[in-house]
Amino acid sequence: xxxxTDLREAGLRVTAARLAILEAVRAGDHSDAEHIARxxxxxxxxxxxxxxxxxxxxxxxARLLRRIEPAGSAARYEARVGDNHHHLVCRRCGAVADTxxxxxxxxxxxxxxxxxxxxxxxEVVFWGVCPQCQVGSxxxxxxGAAKRAP
Amino acid sequence: xxxxTDLREAGLRVTAARLAILEAVRAGDHSDAEHIARxxxxxxxxxxxxxxxxxxxxxxxARLLRRIEPAGSAARYEARVGDNHHHLVCRRCGAVADTxxxxxxxxxxxxxxxxxxxxxxxEVVFWGVCPQCQVGSxxxxxxGAAKRAP
DNA sequence: TCCTTTTCTTGAGTCACTCCAGTTTGTGTA
DNA sequence: TACACAAACTGGAGTGACTCAAGAAAAGGA
Numbered sequence: 241x242x243x244x245t246d247l248r249e250a251g252l253r254v255t256a257a258r259l260a261i262l263e264a265v266r267a268g269d270h271s272d273a274e275h276i277a278r279x280x281x282x283x284x285x286x287x288x289x290x291x292x293x294x295x296x297x298x299x300x301x302a303r304l305l306r307r308i309e310p311a312g313s314a315a316r317y318e319a320r321v322g323d324n325h326h327h328l329v330c331r332r333c334g335a336v337a338d339t340x341x342x343x344x345x346x347x348x349x350x351x352x353x354x355x356x357x358x359x360x361x362x363e364v365v366f367w368g369v370c371p372q373c374q375v376g377s378x379x380x381x382x383x384g385a386a387k388r389a390p
Numbered sequence: 391x392x393x394x395t396d397l398r399e400a401g402l403r404v405t406a407a408r409l410a411i412l413e414a415v416r417a418g419d420h421s422d423a424e425h426i427a428r429x430x431x432x433x434x435x436x437x438x439x440x441x442x443x444x445x446x447x448x449x450x451x452a453r454l455l456r457r458i459e460p461a462g463s464a465a466r467y468e469a470r471v472g473d474n475h476h477h478l479v480c481r482r483c484g485a486v487a488d489t490x491x492x493x494x495x496x497x498x499x500x501x502x503x504x505x506x507x508x509x510x511x512x513e514v515v516f517w518g519v520c521p522q523c524q525v526g527s528x529x530x531x532x533x534g535a536a537k538r539a540p
Numbered sequence: 541t542c543c544t545t546t547t548c549t550t551g552a553g554t555c556a557c558t559c560c561a562g563t564t565t566g567t568g569t570a
Numbered sequence: 571t572a573c574a575c576a577a578a579c580t581g582g583a584g585t586g587a588c589t590c591a592a593g594a595a596a597a598g599g600a
Contacts, residue, residue, distance in 0.1 A: 253597055291548045309461035328507045339501035351489035356521035357478045365513045371506035441579050
């Protein structure tokens with residue numbers, strides 16, 4: 241798969257910044273905007289934070305990236321799109337891991353009572369403690385699920 | 391059930407503000423902090439925003455309230471605690487509705503691969519469109535999820 | 541190569557909290 | 571009832587994560 245082609249097919253222009261963002265998201269593991277911006281800058285030099293947000297929005301809109309937002313932390317981005325998978329989030333350090341959908345198709349679950357809503361997606365977040373934090377048993381970063389410390 | 395007793399049992403002091411907050415959360419349907427603060431002020435006169443946040447934290451910590459945070463909107467609070475239910479969220483106006491858990495006990499789902507995480511809760515959010523928004527097909531101006539544009 | 545449209549930059553602004561230090565108040569004890 | 575003290579509250583400042591706006595730069599079709 242070629243990023244430039246993907247961008248063009250989505251009707252977006254191909255720029256070094258976007259290519260770098262796509263690459264950074266793929267390399268990073270559910271990175272947040274700040275993290276991605278840092279990676280991109282390391283690759284292509286100066287890129288403004290706003291440009292990163294803008295690109296992230298465009299890429300998310302074009303379904304080239306997926307945005308997830310676990311409660312209590314900033315938005316994260318991942319390159320795994322097109323399938324309907326869910327996430328494991330660590331309550332202590334905020335680490336995120338993918339886990340496959342139990343059912344396969346969205347919405348993979350049906351609520352017991354829809355209250356008249358037309359449901360098109362079921363988002364499942366599994367809260368728990370990651371292996372690293374289990375080992376370090378104490379709170380490795382104090383701040384709970386807040387800001388993420390890799 | 392008596393709110394004052396609940397507070398005392400949780401080791402919290404009983405104040406007019408806290409009682410009003412509990413009542414406001416119960417009356418409102420998944421209100422956010424701003425909303426709750428307004429209701430509380432209407433009831434007991436002046437209460438600072440910080441006092442509201444502080445009380446909301448204390449009450450959430452004491453399991454008298456539950457905090458939910460749908461992506462893209464501010465934290466909401468609800469008084470239904472103790473059971474493991476899930477939420478329906480409207481993509482247009484941000485309205486939130488409860489739906490019972492299909493299983494009953496947390497975690498009601500088990501991920502296909504835990505990646506070593508010890509999972510204690512599965513949070514399920516069903517995204518869709520509420521009845522009002524289906525009818526008005528535009529944005530009805532729900533009290534809203536604030537910033538989520540259609 | 542030119543021109544249009546999209547992207548990016550700089551800078552200011554907003555929202556939803558959080559932190560801090562000092563004051564007030566609810567409660568258990570005397 | 572009075573008192574002491576920790577919990578609760580106040581006002582103000584600060585922070586992180588974005589969002590908005592306007593002008594400059596770059597991509598890509600003609």
